[in-house]
Each structure stands twice: as C-alpha cells, then as structure tokens.
Amino acid sequence: MKKWMLTLAAFVLIMVMTGCRETGYSMDRADVKAHIMPDGDLYVEELFTYSFQGSFKGTTRYVAADHNDIEFFEAYAPPKGKKLGKFSYENLERLKTEWDKDNDTYYTYNAAKDEVKQVYYRYRIHQAAVKYSDIGKLDWSFFKKNEQDIANVTVDVYLPSSYNPANVHAFLHDRTGGKLTTGGESAAHYENPELSQYGDAEIRIFFPQEQMPLMVESDDQASYQKLLASEQKYQERIDARDAFMQKADGPIQALIVISLFGSVMYSLSWRKIKAWLSRREVTEEELQQLDPLLKSYIWRKGKLKQKDFVAGLISLKRRGLVTVKEVSASKRFLEEPTAPDMTLQFTYHGTLEQLNEADRHLIQWLFSKRNNTWVFQLDSVAGPTFKEKEHPERLTYYRQAAKKHEERFKEWKKIISDIEPYSREVRVNKLSGWLVPLMVILHYGLLLYLFYADAASRLEVILVAVIVGIFGAVACLKHRSKLWIILYFVACFAAGTQLAYEKVADNYLILALCSMLFAVLVPRHVLSATMLRYRYALKAWKKKVKKGDDFWTGSETDVERNAENAVLIGMIPEYMKNMNTKRQEGATAYAAAAPILFSVNFLSSLQYTQSNLNFTPPSSSTGSGSSYSASGGSGGGGGTGAF
Template sequence: MKKWTIVLALVFSILLFIPTKVLAVDYTIEHTKIDAFLQENGDVQVKEQHTYQFDGDFNGITRTLIPKEHSLIENVQAFENNQSLKIKQEENLYKIYRGGSDETITIDLSYTIDNGMEIYTDLGQFYWPFFDSSNESTYENMDIYIHPPQSTDDVLAIGYDEAEGTVQSTKDGMVHFALGEVESEENGDIRVAYDATLFPSATVIEGKTIRDDITAEIEAYEKKMAAYENRQDFLRGFAPYVVGAFAVSLLILLITAWRKRRAILWEVARNSIQHSRLPNQEMSLPATILYMKSMAANGDLLSAALLDLVRKGLVERKNEREFVVVNHSTDYHHEELFIQWLFYKIGKDGRFSLDTLETYTKDKKNHQSYHDHFSKWYKAIKAEIKEHSLVDQKVTLRWTVALGSLLLIAFTILFGVHDLFMWMFFSILLSGFLFIFALIYQPRTLKGARIKYYWDQFSSHYHNMDTKQWNEWMTDEQMQAVIYAIGTNNKGMLKKNETLLHNIPTANDGFHSTSNNDIIFLMLIASTISSNFQEADNTVSAATGGSSVSGGGAGVGGGGGGSGAF
C-alpha cells in the first residue's frame, strides 16, 4: 500500500509540473452561427451551432455565457445530431462532454436569456455581447441572426467593435451580423431595436425613450463611414504619387552612391601600382586588420596584437608560451592599454604567459575585469581608425533618408487603416530599404578606399609569391605579412605561410638565422595563441552574458462570453 502511495504521489507531481501548453487541446472553431429569437415577454431564446476541428485527443468543448445585469442564463442544453450531450456548469463556464480524436464535430447549444431585452416606451432593444475580451479562442467565421417576434419593417441595428459595419438587415425584420473572423480577446456587442408594441407582455421602462439615441448613433456611424470612404478614395488616388516619389528617390540614392563609389575606386586604381609588396603602414597593424575585416575583436586579433608587439621589440618571447615587456615606448594608446592589461593585470611585473591567461579567466571574479579591459582596448583601436577618417559618415544625408523612411511609415499606417493593402505593402518595402540605407550607408573616403585597395591587392598577390621574392623582403616586412595573415585569418595567406615556412633558412644555414627563427616562431605559435585567447574570450562571454564587446464580462452591461475546448 505504501509503495502505491509513493507511485501515485510521483505521478501527481509530474503532472503538476507539466507545462499547460503540453496538455492544451489543439482545435479550430471553423464556423459559429448564433440565432437569437426575441420573445414577446422580453426573454430571448438562443440557438448556437459551433463547428470544431480537432487535431489530437479531446474531451469536449466549452462555452462561457456571462449574463448582463438584471438578466439570467437558463436551461442550457447541448446536442449533436439531435442527441443530447452531458453538460457540467462551473459558474458561467459550461463544459459540453463529447470526446474523440482528430475529428470535425458540430455541436448545437440552446439556452434562454431571461429578461434579455430592455423595453422602453418607444422601442424594445436587444443589446448583447455574445463574446468579449475574455474569450480565448478565435472564431474563424461567425454569423449572428436576430429574429423579431413578428415580421416588421421598423428595425434599427448597429454593431460595436468587431461587430461594427457588419449589419445586413433582411426583409421581415431579421438582422444578420456577418462578423466573419473574430480574433480572440476582442469585444463585439450587437444592438437591435424594434417597435415596443411587438413585446406586449414584457415589462416596460416607463418615461424613457431610446429611438433618438440609437438613430443618432447610426447617423454618426454613417457619417464616419462616409468620411472614411472619402479619405479612402483620396488616398487611393494619392498613393501612386507618394509611393512613386519615394521609389524614385531611393533609385536616385542608389545610383548616386554607386557612381561615387565607382569614381573613388577608379581614382585609387588610376594612381596605384600593382602591390605585390607590403603596403605602406598608415595605421597600426591591429587597426589595419580590424578595418579590413570589419569584425568584432576575437582571438585572431588579440594574437596579432601580441605578436606585433614582439615584432616592434616592445615585448620579448621567453618561450612558446611566455612573454615579457622590455620597452614601454608605445606608438599608440591601444598598445599601452594592451600591455597594461596583459602584462600587469592578467600577468605580473611585466610577464605574461598563456598559462596565466587560462588561470585568470577560470576565476569568475576576474570576468568583469577582463571584459572591461578588453572593451577599452578594442575601443582604442576603433578610435585610431576613426582618427584617419576612412569613411564618410554622411550624417545629414542619412538623417534625411531616415526621416523620409519615418514619413513613409506614417503613409503606410494610413494605407493600412483604409484597407489599401497593396500600397501598404509597397510602402513597407520602400520604408525598409530607405531605413537600411540610412543605417549602413557610410562610403569609404579616398584614403579609406586606397588602404583597402592596397591591402586587397597585396593579399591576392601574396598567394602567388615565390620564395625568392619573399627572401628579398626585409625581415620586418615579412613579419608584418605573417601577422596580417594571422589577424585576418586569411586562409590563402596562411596556407602560403606554411609553404614559405619550409623554405626559410634556419640557424644551421647561417643566413639571417635569428630573424628567420623569429618568423618561424610567429608562424608556429600563432594558432596556439589565437586558440588560447579565443577560449578565454568564450569563457568570459558565457559568464557576462554576451560577446566581449477566465472571463470577467467585458461586454456591454457586464455581459460577454467565449468558447474553448478541453
């Protein structure tokens, strides 16, 4: 007995913690038809027909019926093919039991709204919300029909919210509200009024009339619709000019930008020579690498920055994993920050090793400090790039285009509100293109284009360089080329480095032995340094959270309702 108690407790616990969505029934309410038959005594007999399509197992459907003040829902019954179904009531929620799986079913409901009408001296009105904002389901297609006690031509009808503009009066006084699709959590009250003489046995609210109020509301709605149609006609004629003007403007912007870019590239190519040799260094190597790759700082850039300090003689390698500062005469602010960070924050007394880096980043207390120093160093490199004015910000043009994009969004909303969906689509498309243009358009200056052109030329010719050409270079040029390949992670250049590595004279050859050994060292340990920096960055990024850088009755009079399934 104790064993079964434990098992049941475990099962109950598991069910308790299963997400609600897992247990939810998958269904669609394909069609809902509601017929309300107004009675002479002021009651309303309602018949509803709901067609559900279920995907998976189900136990039945639900219908929430919330009465208005001074009214009452009575005698709720459910049928399928004239066969009575079990109903369980929980306050205003009615559960209709009809289980199955993967079926389309049609359920008929009937009930009486006791005192559902309001009878005034001149008119009797049925003012009712068959659903309200507490409804959790979408009705794919809803039709509501109001039937008077007798045939009549004297009828006033109006709908609100989702029911607005859906009135289709027919002969004999029956009113059809063709709502179509009704989204969940929406209100939609219907209001129909007939001459009070049609309800002789109902209780009359003496001394008060409502015809003028309803007529005024209908007239106000008709005026609103007339104004809406006038605006729609105006916008339909105006839309081609608006969309056309913005389309032409975008085309002019793109053509102008393309022509200016071609002119700058032509000027750079005209004044350049084939760069098989290393371009003149106009910026530091880390800044050049970052500018050429337009990337976020990563292990390759960190590795290149460290090896560049070795090249410049500011840092000396002790072995494959350890480095020491030998000179503090830096040329750039980011070099100073880099040395302070690596050799005095992570390392100690001017000494840094990859083992120290691993130990430092494994301690969670150091993660924020790592992130902060990393960001300062990265921003300092970007500041150096900015000082050289390599891109034209085009601030005035970009702001103008951005404001134009916002103006077009305003037209997009107007087109959508007035059901001009084709023009709304074109407006959204153009607005998006304009916004993207304003966001990213920063053309290279002549200097920026020249630097990119020279380094691109160098990279493409580097692949075809033979050993003789390589050996004719100064050692510093060779080291810059190797570091550039490492920092940009240029696969072709890195592969070429491997080829050159086998042909570099070593100490045993007696030719540039020390310098050549330095180059060999750079090539051999580059991947190790990059992977260590990348692992450190990933560790910190994971810790810092990013890269280093039931219905209440919302209808009229408190009434309402909704539909669902279980």
C-alpha cells in the same frame, strides 16, 4: 549545385508537401440564431459545417463572455440535411464538452477523419443585454479568437416580441468586412462570405427597453440620443474608410519604389563596382605596407571589436615602438589542458609623451609599468579557465575585469575615430544623421493616419502612438546604431499587421520591410576610394584562405604578410589549417621562416585569448507551465476551430 544541397532541398520539399497533405480543416459555414430573452439573457443556437483532412478529436468554440455568465453550453450531432431552426435539440445525440479555463475555450469531442461534419451548439449568456431608462442595448461579439477564417457566415438576432423596425438600430463593428441589415424577420441580419480570422464581428443593437419586461433597469445612466449619435459617427468613419485609405495607397507605393531604388543604389553603386573591379590592382606589397590597425579599421568599416586591440599591438610592433618575445604562459593556463603553454610578451621602453593619443591610451590600458618599462603579457586579458570557473569569487573578478576591458576599449575606439588617418579614410556617413529621423517621422505619421483612416478604436490609435513612438524616439537618439532603427521598423511592421484594410495594409507591410532593408544598407561609415579597394582586396585574400590557397612561396615576407592578414580579419583557424597542411606536404622551411610574432604558438595563444576575452558568468533559468494539449492536426490552442 552540390549533391548535399540538392538532397537537402529535396528533403525539405518532401516534408513540406507531406505536411500540407497530412492534416487540416476548414470551417465552411456557420449559421447563428440569437434570441434576446425578456430577462435580458441571450439564447444562441449555432450550426457549424467543417471539412476535415486527417484525423481530429473534435472542435473548439470560444464564447466572448465571462464563463460565470454562461448558464450552459451544449453540443449535439445535428440531423443531416436540415437547416438551423428546422430541428430541436431534444432528440439529438449530445456530445461531450469540456471547458478549459486556461484559454476560455469549450472543447467538443466528436472525432472526425477525412470527412465533412456538422456540429450544433447552443448556449445561454446571462443578461447579455442592458436595459436603460429609455433604451435596450446589446453588445455582442459573436465570433472572436477564430483560429482561421470562417466561410459563409450568417447571424440573425431576434427580439422577444414584435417590434417597429423604425425603433431598432443596429451597427456592425468589424473592419474586416461583412454586411448588416435590419427590418426583416429578425431584428438584425449579418452576412459575410469570408469572416476574417482577425475580425471581431461585433454587433450593437439599440431597441425599445419594453422588449425586456423581466429585466431590472440598469443603474448606469445612458442617453439614447448620445449612444445613437456615437454609433452613427463611427458608421460615417467606416463609410469614409475606402476613400481615406485609397489616398494613402499611392504615396505608400511611391515610397516602396524609392526605398527599393535607394537599396539598389547603395548595394550596386558605381563607386563600389569600380572599387571591386580594381581590387586586383592592389598588390600584396601595398597590403603589407598598410598599417595593421588601419587595415583592421577598414575591414570593420570603422566598427572595431574588442578583440581588435591586437591590431593596435601589431601596429606598435610594426612601427618599432614595442618589442616582442615568446614566454611561458601564466600558471593558470599551464594547468589548463585546452590552453596554450606559450604566449607573447610586449615591451615598451619609451615615454608616453612621445606617443600619439591612441597609442598612449593603448599602453596605459593594457601594459603595466615595471622598473620604468611598460610590459604586457597577451594571456593576461583572457577569461577564466575551466578550473577557475568552479570558484564563484574568481568569476566575480573576471566579470569585473571584462567590464573594465570593454570600457577602456570603447574609449580607445572613440579616440581612433577622431584622429588621422582613420577619420579621413573612414568617415561617418552624415546621411544617416538626418535620414533616420526622417524615416522615423514619415512612418510614424503614416501609421497614425492609416489607423485613423481604418476606423480603429481610440485605444488602438493611442497604443500605436505610444509604443511605436517610444521605439522611434530611441531610434532617433541612437541614429548611429542600426539595431534601433531595425527594431523601430519591426514595431511598425507589427502595428501594420493590425490594420484591417487588407490591400493598403499589405502594401504598408511591404513598405516597412523595404524601409528596413534600406536602413540596413545605408552604411554608418563611408570608406575612401583607396581604402574601399583595399577592403575588396582583403576579401579576395580571405576567399583564397578559405579555399586553402594563400599563395605561400616560402619566404619570411609571405609568412608574415599572410599571418598578419589572418590575425587582423579573423581567419586564424583557417590559416593555421593551411599552415599544418603545408607542413605535411614537406614545406619544412615554412615554420622556420615564421617570425616569432606569427609563430604557431603565438597564433594558438592569440586565438585562445580572443575567444576567451569577454566573460559573462553562466546563468540558469527555469520555466514551467502547462497548457491544454490536444493532438490530431492544427488548433487546440484556444479559440474557435478544431483539435
């Protein structure tokens, strides 16, 4: 391994280790006591225990309620060694708190550095409970938007007065875990050794409406039996979740194996290995005899780029259909210091009827007719110079020209793919035509099943069905584009992160990544055995050029062959660097041997033209914004944690 790589790796490792040691915090315990008041308000007391590594300014707390409904929020330094409920706030040190409206979070200033610290919160939520004609109800998300997991969580909810346990029903809405019980000293008791950062931890309690004598009855009508039945039905889904999710785990693991096997088969197929092993059997003469456009076509595996129109021109010249001469560049380039002063002019003297469809389209697209002769000057398709970019009207012209060039190129590319020998040597992979829809349908159905089995809400299921479905539909319609199938699996992965059943969710995320890999590796086009060997031979030649060794022997044939390959596979800068090196070494015959088509001037002009072929006017974008900024470690972006 190179020394610079070792140095970089060591630097990254040091930075990571330093970063890991520098700052961090954990929420080791959270005890909560919530009292439903006779007027429906909810009075809450909380005792948090934090462990800090590094320096922090304080802690943060997100309360799941409208700020206008929070009557007060206070924070105190609690007495050491006392549990929640065993002390009063009256004699405690009150800490400074601020509410940030941008992220609906309370910031408590209580500096800490490398220590274990506790913070006591108390707040009151106006009419958090609802009183109906035959029942009282509390929906309370006591922990939401946590910045990290919270360990050892206990929550007790108390009613205003004594009650009959048979008349109180409590349900937990949190698919990440936790246990809820009733019938004790408190109306509902919640425990969770590790409350997930992504859990909502919502408790719904139904109790006699007589518990809130000071609260006005809601105008909304609600049936106790219907509410209770709905919650019991949801609880049944939670109870059945393990069985349903486990049923999907086996097929998911099987699909992971299939995806990985398919990826390996496409990456290391015997057909590819055989072609790679026999690449040295392809002689330089065989590569030279291959038509330039076909050479570019197999190099791109059937996906030509706009700059590859040059391969069509070289093909015409090779077949003797056009003549080439070196001419002075257009005036606008002569005034541009970075632009070449010379370019090439291609001339076609025949009639269009004698050309095949692809050649005819290329002539009509690029050439202009002058006195019964078709002429094309290479720099005519280049974008604006720096001087021209100063004039808005010229920018509009070049934008339209670039758009027109792209449209004509797409037409030419389509013609090429449909005619011989291109359609024979580089075939469309028919497998992708049915494989993409199959993968889309499979993942779509699997995702919907997982969300239903995971007891997700109806809204979550609908959102997944709509959003993922849109990406899937487009991926099927554009199955020849790998971009859309990749975006589809990105959407599947993003949806999979919302699953709460961690083991199966993690396996599904692995499946989404493996399926994406498989989709990427499935080729859009398949090369014939001969062309595959040629392509590997070209790749071997490319490596030689990168190393500065293109095996120049001084003959005109070598110069033309190597320069042509450099043009067709995009290695002009590297090739010209080698050419200059050979000149400095005394190979004066090198430049003299170069035919006009591959002279230094031509290569420079070609490189400039291809680099400035597509033009999109620069656009300026501005953005501004501010957010609550807090330093000291992690957090500070809103939610329950520290800053």
